[in-house]
Amino acid sequence: MAKDKKMRMPQTTAGLINYADEIEEGINIKPEIVLGVGFAICILILFLRFL
Structure with a gap:
């Protein structure tokens, strides 16, 4: 059986913005x-x- 290759994407910050920068x-x-x-x-x- 072939395994499904799942690509993992990097997690985002869910739209949070760092205003200190x-x-x-x-x-x-x-x-x-x-x-x-x-x-x-x-x-x-x-x-x-x-x-």
């Missing part, structure tokens, strides 16, 4: 600042709505 251009903002500004905008909108 990317070139960082543009504005870098800390996540805490983004959350703080978003929270402040929400509070401002609620304040103006119920004024």
